[in-house]
Amino acid sequence: MRTCIAEMSKVLEGADADLIEQFFYSLFTASEADEMAKRWALVKELAKKTPQRKIASQLGLSLCKITRGSRELKKPGSPFRRLLDKLPPEQAV
Numbered sequence: 488m489r490t491c492i493a494e495m496s497k498v499l500e501g502a503d504a505d506l507i508e509q510f511f512y513s514l515f516t517a518s519e520a521d522e523m524a525k526r527w528a529l530v531k532e533l534a535k536k537t538p539q540r541k542i543a544s545q546l547g548l549s550l551c552k553i554t555r556g557s558r559e560l561k562k563p564g565s566p567f568r569r570l571l572d573k574l575p576p577e578q579a580v
Contacts (some may be wrong), residue, residue, distance in 0.1 A: 499533070511523070522535075524566050525546045525547070525548055526548075526552070526556065528546055528549055529542050529546055529553055529556050530559075530560060530567045530571065531571065532545070532551070533556055533560050534567075534568075534571050536561065539553045539554065539557065551574050
């Protein structure tokens with residue numbers, strides 16, 4: 488399955504944001520898309536140094552998911568950090 492993820496990553500490279508958004512909503516069910524959005528929101532909140540319990544309360548996520556996100560964000564060369572750094576200044580943390 489990793490090859491499928493790699494393939495999708497390659498075809499999405501350089502695609503405009505609208506196409507990627509449409510692709511996500513076509514690929515995932517509404518609840519899966521909502522879960523993915525919550526996970527991105529938790530990464531942004533972690534980057535703002537929001538306490539984990541507050542994130543759990545705000546987003547309705549388990550502390551286990553938030554802890555995992557926190558560990559991923561702290562890794563050297565974190566993909567989370569690299570994507571956060573690509574946000575426009577008005578959305579940056």
